[in-house]
Each structure stands twice: as structure tokens, then as C-alpha cells.
Amino acid sequence: MAIITLLEAINQAIDQAMEKDESIVVFGEDAGFEGGVFRVTAGLQKKYGETRVFDTPIAESAIVGSAVGMAINGLKPIAEIQFDGFIFPGYTDLVTHAARMRNRSRGQFTVPMVLRLPHGGGIRALEHHSEALEVLFGSIPGLKVVTPSTPYDAKGLLLAAINDPDPVVFLEPKRIYRAGKQEVPAEMYEIPIGKAKVVKQGTDMTVVAWGSIVREVEKAVKLVEAEGISVEIIDLRTISPIDEETILNSVKKTGKFMVVTEAVKSYGPAAELITMVNEKAFFHLEAAPVRFTGFDITVPLARGEHYHFPQPEKIAAYIRKLAKARP
Amino acid sequence: MIAKKYDASKDKQFQILDQNGKVVNEKMEPKLPKETLLKMYKTAVLGRNADIKALQYQRQGRMLTYAPNMGQEAAQIGMAAAMEPQDWNSPMYRELNTLLYRGDKLENVFLYWYGNERGSIKPEGVKILPTNIIIGSQSNIAAGLAMASKIRKTNEVTAFTIGDGGTAHGEFYEGLNFAASFKAPVVAVIQNNQWAISTPVRKASNSETLAQKGVAFGIPYIQVDGNDMLAMYVASKEAMDRARKGDGPTLIEAFTYRMGPHTTSDDPSIYRTKEEENEWAKKDQIARFKTYLINKGYWSEEEDKKLEEEVLAEINDTFKKVESYGANVELIEIFEHTYAEMTPQLKEQYEEHKKYLEGVK
Numbered sequence: 270m271a272i273i274t275l276l277e278a279i280n281q282a283i284d285q286a287m288e289k290d291e292s293i294v295v296f297g298e299d300a301g302f303e304g305g306v307f308r309v310t311a312g313l314q315k316k317y318g319e320t321r322v323f324d325t326p327i328a329e330s331a332i333v334g335s336a337v338g339m340a341i342n343g344l345k346p347i348a349e350i351q352f353d354g355f356i357f358p359g360y361t362d363l364v365t366h367a368a369r370m371r372n373r374s375r376g377q378f379t380v381p382m383v384l385r386l387p388h389g390g391g392i393r394a395l396e397h398h399s400e401a402l403e404v405l406f407g408s409i410p411g412l413k414v415v416t417p418s419t420p421y422d423a424k425g426l427l428l429a430a431i432n433d434p435d436p437v438v439f440l441e442p443k444r445i446y447r448a449g450k451q452e453v454p455a456e457m458y459e460i461p462i463g464k465a466k467v468v469k470q471g472t473d474m475t476v477v478a479w480g481s482i483v484r485e486v487e488k489a490v491k492l493v494e495a496e497g498i499s500v501e502i503i504d505l506r507t508i509s510p511i512d513e514e515t516i517l518n519s520v521k522k523t524g525k526f527m528v529v530t531e532a533v534k535s536y537g538p539a540a541e542l543i544t545m546v547n548e549k550a551f552f553h554l555e556a557a558p559v560r561f562t563g564f565d566i567t568v569p570l571a572r573g574e575h576y577h578f579p580q581p582e583k584i585a586a587y588i589r590k591l592a593k594a595r596p
Numbered sequence: 597m598i599a600k601k602y603d604a605s606k607d608k609q610f611q612i613l614d615q616n617g618k619v620v621n622e623k624m625e626p627k628l629p630k631e632t633l634l635k636m637y638k639t640a641v642l643g644r645n646a647d648i649k650a651l652q653y654q655r656q657g658r659m660l661t662y663a664p665n666m667g668q669e670a671a672q673i674g675m676a677a678a679m680e681p682q683d684w685n686s687p688m689y690r691e692l693n694t695l696l697y698r699g700d701k702l703e704n705v706f707l708y709w710y711g712n713e714r715g716s717i718k719p720e721g722v723k724i725l726p727t728n729i730i731i732g733s734q735s736n737i738a739a740g741l742a743m744a745s746k747i748r749k750t751n752e753v754t755a756f757t758i759g760d761g762g763t764a765h766g767e768f769y770e771g772l773n774f775a776a777s778f779k780a781p782v783v784a785v786i787q788n789n790q791w792a793i794s795t796p797v798r799k800a801s802n803s804e805t806l807a808q809k810g811v812a813f814g815i816p817y818i819q820v821d822g823n824d825m826l827a828m829y830v831a832s833k834e835a836m837d838r839a840r841k842g843d844g845p846t847l848i849e850a851f852t853y854r855m856g857p858h859t860t861s862d863d864p865s866i867y868r869t870k871e872e873e874n875e876w877a878k879k880d881q882i883a884r885f886k887t888y889l890i891n892k893g894y895w896s897e898e899e900d901k902k903l904e905e906e907v908l909a910e911i912n913d914t915f916k917k918v919e920s921y922g923a924n925v926e927l928i929e930i931f932e933h934t935y936a937e938m939t940p941q942l943k944e945q946y947e948e949h950k951k952y953l954e955g956v957k
Contacts, residue, residue: 378725
């Protein structure tokens with residue numbers, strides 16, 4: 270098995286899928302010749318030609334909308350939006366067409382597309398380059414929303430997304446595109462959409478995170494372990510639909526629940542997860558669930574971002590507080 | 597190329613039949629078989645009467661909000677008649693006659709506007725995307741459909757239609773720019789019916805004609821008398837052939853008029869004059885096309901009377917059928933088309949509501 274980065278794992282997944290399935294096309298602004306600004310699709314145009322891997326005009330609405338048309342008409346588009354904060358002009362097409370075409374046509378037309386979206390902050394980028402917008406996608410019926418936190422998951426989840434009959438928004442944690450490597454099998458494999466992963470077993474509380482924040486939680490847990498606090502870490506992997514079973518089993522065991530995310534606090538994904546736990550495991554809870562999120566602010570510019578982005582020390586502080594909480 | 601000869605930026609409009617049904621452009625008159633011409637006419641008569649009846653049903657409280665097509669039959673049918681069965685439509689919501697001409701059932705259209713999605717199920721082989729209420733994005737989807745046709749080498753053309761109001765949307769420009777950049781087989785038809793609800797086209801655009809917006813995309817463009825069935829057919833056919841040959845999109849502006857309200861919730865008498873409506877009524881497509889067919893010896897007043905009766909009976913029967921099962925929606929149908937398979941959350945919500953309904957019974 271080769272040891273590769275998350276970015277290389279995504280590239281490998283697309284490459285292998287394209288080799289197997291001629292209907293797959295890859296496109297986006299700069300996604301062809303250059304392989305995208307992050308080079309995620311580097312080398313693919315050279316291998317598969319300009320008909321299957323191509324650059325488009327800078328027009329997010331048309332990138333998403335044309336992917337819908339291509340998907341209806343027999344192709345499997347993998348479209349790239351350059352940065353998460355650029356999705357807004359394409360949001361109309363995603364929500365009003367990609368997500369609804371199956372329903373609107375009573376199943377006659379379907380949209381098996383993948384929308385790749387570099388996600389989240391922590392890379393000291395410009396304004397509109399660091400958003401965490403999962404709630405905008407997770408709240409839309411008809412969309413599936415997936416995000417990996419490791420190279421292994423990135424390959425397996427992306428292959429599952431490509432083979433999924435519904436539109437999948439694939440959020441790529443850009444902060445860890447190249448941070449860290451992992452052994453990834455050379456063969457094709459899928460990680461089912463809708464299944465979370467228990468990253469680390471624990472007994473005192475359950476902490477759910479996803480994307481690049483899983484690593485920050487792992488660092489935080491290392492800080493508190495010496496103090497005798499045992500944390501069960503769950504990587505959500507799929508924002509929508511939520512794997513309720515894995516989370517509830519864990520909460521029933523630990524009795525305490527925390528969500529850590531860089532997304533906003535109000536109306537955010539943490540609120541959804543906590544409500545779900547309250548509805549379905551309330552009598553197992555020993556303390557009120559806790560959400561540690563980004564603030565309800567516009568993502569700060571690079572010099573102020575560290576206040577906003579969940580840092581291990583602050584996550585650890587929240588963990589300590591929840592550990593001490595008694596009914 | 598007709599588009600070059602009739603330069604919309606120089607105020608030239610392409611016409612074959614004048615408003616009295618006389619051929620004024622003999623060289624351009626298409627050699628269409630009698631049966632095609634009659635199909636075009638009969639579809640227009642069915643579409644016109646279906647609109648009138650739908651308005652009546654709505655006033656009687658039997659139909660929900662409906663968007664009439666009256667006045668735009670020629671623009672829709674002229675385009676549809678120029679299409680091949682394998683071609684795609686990425687339509688707007690005001691497209692009844694395109695649907696009817698290409699083989700959708702009136703029953704489906706009524707059922708949809710009656711509020712039942714079952715009406716969205718198109719008969720096998722009718723390649724028209726479902727009714728889309730959002731304005732503008734049909735341009736993007738058309739670009740994608742056509743790019744896929746080109747990549748898959750399928751010999752299909754995609755026609756997309758948009759209203760004059762829709763050309764104010766960003767998606768119109770993004771999609772058509774995409775299609776032009778990729779030389780995708782697209783025919784873009786603006787049905788300029790002069791009014792975006794209550795906003796006149798002169799307030800929505802500073803361009804002399806909407807057709808001349810084609811200059812910016814680097815594609816041929818033409819303004820057609822949209823009430824002239826033959827001119828719409830000829831311009832569309834040329835655009836379709838061009839697209840099929842690999843020469844990319846054409847922009848057609850069908851200069852026409854929405855005779856009715858925007859929808860049944862709208863009252864045009866508060867924003868436009870009777871004089872304007874009367875002027876446009878003189879240019880109506882159905883009467884002039886009928887005269888053309890009679891002059892050719894293809895049609896008669898007697899046949900016309902009979903057709904009118906047949907059509908009204910058909911509409912009446914169809915609507916009765918729609919009413920008889922229109923509100924009969926199974927619970928599962930509300931849930932089952934959100935995803936290929938229901939998510940665990942959806943399954944739970946479905947089961948819970950089913951139990952509730954069973955308890956109510």
C-alpha cells in the first residue's frame with residue numbers, strides 16, 4: 270500500500286473511477302490543464318484528454334447547472350468549485366435543480382453528480398476562501414453531504430459518492446489536503462455514505478467532529494487523557510444523512526455528548542446533532558449536551574482566524590468542563 | 597444564413613406570413629407536408645382552448661394557479677416542429693404547446709397545475725425536462741445537456757426557452773456563454789411576450805432587441821415574428837441544423853405577446869391598455885395560420901368548426917378525469933422521490949406519519 274496525502278487519495282479515486290467508467294467527466298475553473306488551484310485533479314487532463322477533463326469559464330452557476338444537465342443526459346459529472354465561499358452563485362442550481370430533479374420528474378430524470386468543494390478554514394486565505402457551509406447543504410432534501418478526515422476515507426467516500434445515484438456535495442477539508450499521509454489501498458473500495466466512524470473508544474463522553482476538526486479533537490483528547498478523562502471520538506463522515514445509530518450507541522454508553530465544528534453556532538449542524546441526541550437518548554444523558562463551534566461571525570481574515578477556528582487547547586477546556594458536569 | 601440577412605441589431609424582423617395570413621416572403625416559405633402543417637395548427641387550437649378552459653376552471657375554483665400560453669402558440673409550436681424526436685427541451689414553465697406538440701398528454705399538464713406531481717411523468721420518449729418554476733437556470737441545464745450530447749456524440753440538439761423577463765437573470769448569460777464557448781448544440785429561444793408580469797420589456801432591458809444579445813456570445817442571432825408559425829419554424833430549423841452540424845448555439849427572439857395574464861393570480865388590466873391588447877389581437881397567430889391553410893386548400897371552415905367541438909370535448913373529458921383522481925395522492929409518493937432510496941431519517945418520518953394517519957382512520 271502506498272502512503273499518500275488526502276489530496277493524492279482524491280486524485281487517485283477520480284483517476285481510477287475515470288479509467289473504469291467512460292461517462293465520468295471532470296471540470297471546473299482551472300480544473301483541467303492546471304489540475305485546479307490545489308492541484309487535486311492534476312495529471313487527469315493529460316491522461317484522459319480535454320473532452321473528459323476540462324476548464325470552464327469562471328461561472329459557478331453554469332458549472333453547477335451544466336453538471337445537472339450532463340448528469341440527466343448520461344454523463345457522470347464531477348464538478349469543482351474552487352473555494353467553498355464561491356458556491357453562492359451556484360447555489361440556486363444546486364438547490365433548485367440538482368436536489369429536486371428526481372422529485373420533480375417522479376424519478377424519470379436523476380442527477381448522479383458530485384460537486385467537489387474545498388471546505389473550511391485554517392489555511393490563511395482571503396475572504397470567501399474559508400467558509401464552513403455544511404448547514405446550507407445538509408438542510409436541503411435531495412442532497413447528500415460527505416466530508417472525509419483521512420486519505421483512506423477520502424478515497425473510499427469519493428468512490429461511493431461517484432457511484433451514488435443522487436447528487437453528492439463532497440466537502441474537502443483543504444487544511445489537511447497535504448497535512449499528513451496514510452496508507453491507502455491501491456485497489457478501489459467504497460466507504461458507505463451515511464456511516465460514521467468511531468475513531469477512538471472512550472467511556473466518559475462522546476465527541477463528534479468531521480473534516481479537519483477531527484484532528485484538532487484528537488490533539489485535544491491527548492491533552493486531557495493524562496488527566497484521566499476518557500473520550501470517545503466519532504468522525505461523522507456524512508453530514509447528511511446522519512448516522513444516528515453510531516452516535517446514539519456511543520452516547521448511551523458514555524452519557525455525555527459534545528459536537529465540535531468550525532461551522533456557525535446558530536442553526537448550525539451542531540444544533541441538529543444535539544437535537545437528535547436529545548430526542549432519542551435524553552434519558553441516557555448525564556449532562557446537557559455541549560456544542561463548541563465557530564462564532565456567528567463572518568470568517569475573520571487570516572490574522573484573526575485562530576480565534577474562530579477550534580483550537581485543541583480550547584476544545585480541551587470544553588471537554589474538561591463537560592467531564593466535571595454532574596446531573 | 598437567415599440570421600445574417602435579418603439583422604436584429606438593424607431592426608429587421610424575420611417574417612413569412614403577414615398578419616392577414618398572406619405569404620409575404622415566398623422564397624422562405626418552408627415545404628412542409630400537409631400533415632405536419634395540420635398537426636401544428638391542431639396543436640395550437642388545442643393549446644389555445646385548453647388555456648381558455650383552464651382559466652374558467654380556475655375562476656370556478658376547480659383549478660389552482662395556472663400560467664396561460666395564449667398568444668405564444670406559434671413561438672412554441674414553430675420551434676417544436678423543427679425538432680427531432682431525440683432532441684431535448686430545457687423549458688420554462690409557460691410551454692404547454694411545446695409539450696403537446698412533442699407528445700406529452702394534456703392530462704399530465706392539467707394534473708401538474710392542478711397540484712399533483714404525477715402529471716410530471718412524461719410519456720416514454722418525450723425528452724422535455726419537467727416544469728420548472730424558477731426562472732433562468734434552464735440555460736445552464738441546456739448547456740449541460742448539450743455538452744453531454746456532444747461528448748457522447750449522440751446527434752441531439754437541446755432547445756431552451758426563456759421569457760423576456762428571464763433574460764435579466766445571470767444564469768441566462770452564464771449558460772449561453774458556456775454553450776457558445778463549448779460550441780454545444782443549443783438553440784436558445786427567447787419568447788419575448790413583452791411583459792414580465794407587470795414589467796414591460798423596455799424597462800427590463802436597454803437593448804434595442806433581445807436577439808442582439810447574441811453579439812456578446814459570438815453566436816448568430818435573429819428576431820422573428822413570433823406570431824408567425826412558418827417563420828418560427830424556419831428560423832428554428834436553421835438553428836437546429838447548425839447546432840447538429842457542430843457549429844454551436846443560435847439565439848432566436850420570438851417577438852410575440854402574452855394575450856392572457858401572467859398567471860391566474862395576475863390582473864393585466866392594471867398595467868396595460870385595451871388598445872395595446874387589441875393591436876396585438878390583430879396579429880394573432882391562429883387566425884392567420886388558418887387563412888394560410890385554407891388558401892392552400894388544406895383546411896376549411898367546416899373542418900375548423902368540427903375541430904373546435906372535438907377539442908372542447910377532449911378538454912372537458914380530460915379535466916373531469918384529472919378532477920376524479922387529482923387529489924388522490926398516496927403518502928408514499930410524497931416521500932419516495934427525494935433520493936433513490938429513502939434515508940433512515942426519511943423512513944422514520946414516513947412511518948411516523950403513516951401510523952398517525954392510520955390512527956386517524
